[in-house]
Amino acid sequence: MPRLTLAEVEHVALLSRLRLTETEKQKLADDLNVILQQFDRLQAVDTREVPPTAHAMTLTNVFRADTARPSLPRAELLHGAPEARDEFFVVPRVVDTE
Amino acid sequence: MAELWELSAAALRAAIGRGEVSCHEVAQAHLDRCAALDPRVRAFVTLTPGTALAQADHWDAARARGEALPPLAGIPIALKDNFCTRGIRTTCSSKILGDWQPPYDATATRLVREAGCVLLGKTNLDEFAMGSSTENSGLFTTRNPWDLDRVPGGSSGGSAAAVAACMSPLATGSDTGGSIRQPAALCGVVGMKPTYGRVSRYGLVAFASSLDQIGPFARSVEDAALLLQALAVPDPLDSTSLPVEAPDYRAALTGDVRGLRIGVPREYFAEGVHETVRTAVRRALDLFCDLGATVEETSTPHAEYGLACYYIIAPAEASSNLARYDGVRYGIRADNARDVIGMFEETRDLGFGDEVKHRIMLGTYALSAGYYDAYYDKALRVRTLVKQDFERCWERYDVLVAPTSPEVAFRIGEKAGDPLAMKLSDICTIPVNMAGNCAISLPCGFQDGLPIGLQIIGKSLDEATVLRAAHAYEQAANWQPRVPSLSP
Numbered sequence: 001m002p003r004l005t006l007a008e009v010e011h012v013a014l015l016s017r018l019r020l021t022e023t024e025k026q027k028l029a030d031d032l033n034v035i036l037q038q039f040d041r042l043q044a045v046d047t048r049e050v051p052p053t054a055h056a057m058t059l060t061n062v063f064r065a066d067t068a069r070p071s072l073p074r075a076e077l078l079h080g081a082p083e084a085r086d087e088f089f090v091v092p093r094v095v096d097t098e
Numbered sequence: 099m100a101e102l103w104e105l106s107a108a109a110l111r112a113a114i115g116r117g118e119v120s121c122h123e124v125a126q127a128h129l130d131r132c133a134a135l136d137p138r139v140r141a142f143v144t145l146t147p148g149t150a151l152a153q154a155d156h157w158d159a160a161r162a163r164g165e166a167l168p169p170l171a172g173i174p175i176a177l178k179d180n181f182c183t184r185g186i187r188t189t190c191s192s193k194i195l196g197d198w199q200p201p202y203d204a205t206a207t208r209l210v211r212e213a214g215c216v217l218l219g220k221t222n223l224d225e226f227a228m229g230s231s232t233e234n235s236g237l238f239t240t241r242n243p244w245d246l247d248r249v250p251g252g253s254s255g256g257s258a259a260a261v262a263a264c265m266s267p268l269a270t271g272s273d274t275g276g277s278i279r280q281p282a283a284l285c286g287v288v289g290m291k292p293t294y295g296r297v298s299r300y301g302l303v304a305f306a307s308s309l310d311q312i313g314p315f316a317r318s319v320e321d322a323a324l325l326l327q328a329l330a331v332p333d334p335l336d337s338t339s340l341p342v343e344a345p346d347y348r349a350a351l352t353g354d355v356r357g358l359r360i361g362v363p364r365e366y367f368a369e370g371v372h373e374t375v376r377t378a379v380r381r382a383l384d385l386f387c388d389l390g391a392t393v394e395e396t397s398t399p400h401a402e403y404g405l406a407c408y409y410i411i412a413p414a415e416a417s418s419n420l421a422r423y424d425g426v427r428y429g430i431r432a433d434n435a436r437d438v439i440g441m442f443e444e445t446r447d448l449g450f451g452d453e454v455k456h457r458i459m460l461g462t463y464a465l466s467a468g469y470y471d472a473y474y475d476k477a478l479r480v481r482t483l484v485k486q487d488f489e490r491c492w493e494r495y496d497v498l499v500a501p502t503s504p505e506v507a508f509r510i511g512e513k514a515g516d517p518l519a520m521k522l523s524d525i526c527t528i529p530v531n532m533a534g535n536c537a538i539s540l541p542c543g544f545q546d547g548l549p550i551g552l553q554i555i556g557k558s559l560d561e562a563t564v565l566r567a568a569h570a571y572e573q574a575a576n577w578q579p580r581v582p583s584l585s586p
Contacts, residue, residue, distance in 0.1 A: 004463070016417065016462045017424070018455055019443040028459055031517040035460060038406050038518070042476050045403060045483065052478030053485055055308050055338075056294045056534020057558070062337040076201035082431035089426050092438050 004032050102127035104581065107173045107267040107321040114172045117161075121172030125154035125216050128174040132218060132265045135584060140240050141250075141260040143179045144187050145219040150174065153216045170328060171214030176260045176269040179220035180227055181207050181312075182301040186217075190303050191235040192225045194449025195429040204301025205333045206270060206312050213328035218266050221256030225451045226420065227277055227305045229253050230523040231513070234453040239510055242285060243582040244548055248507040251281030251523070254315070258285040261315045264581055268325050269315040274306050275408050276502075276527025278313045279539035283502035283551020286541045286580070288322045288568070289315045291527075293558045294534035295340035297326075298333030306415035307338075309408075309531045317580060319540060319569040323347035326561065342559060350562035351569040356390030358567060361495035365401040366526050366553075371504040378543035378550040379501050385574055386499070386567075396495065398487035403480050404529040405521065410464050410477035411532075417461030423449060456517075485533040492557050497567050501526050502539040502551030526553060536561045538568045541577050 004012075009029045013020050020028065078084040083091075102124055105113070113119045129147050136142050157171040177183065180190045182200035184207075189195050203211070211217070224234035232240040232255035240255045242248040243263040250259040254271030258281035261269050271278040273291035282289025290313045297312040304310060314325035330344035362383060367376050383393050425431035425445030432444035450458070464473035491498055503523060513519040530537045535558055542552035552571070556564035 008463070009459070012459050012463045012466065015466065016455075016458045017421075017439070017442040017446055018450070018458065019447040020455075024455075028456065031456060032460055032463070034517050035409055039410060039473060039477075042403060042406050042410075042480055043472075045400070045480050047476065047479035047483070050479045050482050052475060053482040053532075054478055056485065056532070057338070057340065059295070059338060059340075064334055072201050077427075080198050080201065080428040082425060082429070091426055092435060092441050094438050 004029050004036065103131040103264045105267065106318050107170065107316065107324055108318070110173055110267060111170065115167070121154035121157040121216065122151065124172050125150045125174060128218055128266060135263050135265060138241065138246060138584070139243055139259050139263050139265070140238055141221050141256040141263065141265060142176065142219040143189055143191060143222050143237060143256065146186060146217050149186070150216045150218050153211070157214055168212065168214035170210070170324065173215050173268060174218045174266050175210055175215040176218050176221045176257055176266040177207060178223055178254050178257050178269070178271050180223060180272060180303040181270060182303065183207050183217070183220065186220065188220065188303070189237065190226050191223045191237050192449060192451070192454070193236045193430065194423045194445070198428045200301070202301060205298035205335060206329055207301060209328050209331055210270070210325070215268065215328070221254070221260055221269060223256060224253035225454050226303070226416070227253040227272055227274055228416070228453050228457055230276070230280055230520050232256065233510065233514065234451060236451045242507045243584055244286060245507065248509055248548070249284065251284035251503070251507065253277040254289070255281045257315050258282050258287055258289065261285070261287045261317055262582060263584060267316065267321060270312060270329070271315055272302055272310055272312050273531065274309045274412060275531050276524040278315065279527050279537060279551065279553060280503050280523055282315060282539040283549065284507040286549025287315055287317055288319055288538065288540045289313065290322050290326060290538040290561070291530065291536060292326060292330065292561055293340070293536040295338050296344070296536070296559065296561065297329045298331070298336040298339045300333055300335040304419040306412040307419065308415060309412060311531070319565060319572050320348065320351055322538070323351060323565050340559070345562050347562060347565055350566045352566060353570050353573055355386060355567055355570040358386070358391040358497065359495045360386055360391050360393045361396040361491050361498045362393060363396055363398040363401065363491070363498055363500060365398055366500035370522060370525065371501055372506070374545040375501045375503070375505060375550050379499065379552055382542045382552050382571060382575070383499060385571060389570055389574055394495070396491060398491065398529065400480065400483040400487050401529045404484055404532055405525050407477040407480050407484065407532060408524070408528045409460070409521065410473050411481065413457040413461030414464050414474050415461070417458045417465065420454065420458055481532050484529050488533045488535055496563055498555040500553045500555065502553040506545045506548035506550060530555055534558055536564055538564050540568050540572055542575065543577065
């Protein structure tokens, strides 16, 4: 199996929306490589004829009647947000004005 | 009469029912115990004395009016702090949630309240339930009541410690790879992971959704059965909740295990499992023989791959589940970000601890283009083999018996710095989550004053047989002392 390089750690951190310091990056690369080595053991298992199990119970989709019911109260939901105004969550500007 | 905090939930229920003691007195006795001991044990993130006394007074008033009381009326309980509690801070022991108060109750929270339980507070965990010692808590480390220099296990370490120290007769936990059973073993209490789907996960803050399951902690099998009864209710709000009514679990506690077929998978006694633990479990098996059960060695050859599978599947699911902590809808936000991506990154950097970042990275990597087949798909296929091992066992055995944890409680800080050492704590519990079966841990002896856990694993939805076996062993073995001295 390939080993994680620092460049890959940076790429995965970007995908994960995690900002890492240089020290953290190196430590993560080292630690993750120790864990990834453990995963090599799995390659020894022949799984060509084995289906994947995403879920322990063989459940099929569950439907309920399509009836309207009250949602959670908006004010209470917004109350937990770091910043809210009127009926909106407030975030930094997403679209440039220019 | 014994102190109220010493009594089991069953005994408290009887005493309240006979009018010998009020719910208020029971709640106050446990709150006093918490006030006296929790500064040293640190099981609780949040204590809720106001809620506890108000709920207790409610049931005392109902009783005075002659109303029929629900089955656990006036019995104190502690909830792991990843159960949503409306209007009560829910932290997951993470800084990222700040003082967030959920706008709704988890189904499990609602069910224990409706069953009459009185909420003492919310208990500490490894951040987002990722860990085996509570040392990954973003808030503080809980102490093991049997030795305050040792860990209580995890991730539900606060709940296990609260019950072990008699601060609460009952508590809830969640078990993704052993997070109920391993701390139960290390704290010398009973902890059960029910079958996946037996208890609704609605309102349980998600870690790895295909593995997470809610279950009870107690100091006796009977009490664990009482709490499981309250929790095991089908729920339309969780589409993985199985539409199956639970049997009467207390009725299963017959004390009779004659003819019970016990399989002992040899892989769970391999190198890495401490000799004292192996010996204690083998002695428990001798006792089962004396009680008329049949005991036979068997094999689950893929159990050794469980750990590697788990550390692909659980982080993969976690990386997706924890994407929601972005500083927008709840918890904290880093306030110095110039743009929205920077806000996500800085909030997550500020809010998440090292282990959580570690697992998000691992999971994101395992799911990323080019590695998905090698890691995630491979792990799901090996998971099938782990599950099939159990299915083959159920053709010949009613339950499997194994150690819960490979060792007794370790010292705080002992496993820091080694990314693998802590994860090995869960080698005996993880395969059960992969397969979705139910399993219980209960005390089966002591090593130098520290409890050893016995694990009994059952078929899917066959909690009744597991409880029957556990109860029969508990009654016959009668381990003493059951309460840690907690002398300063």
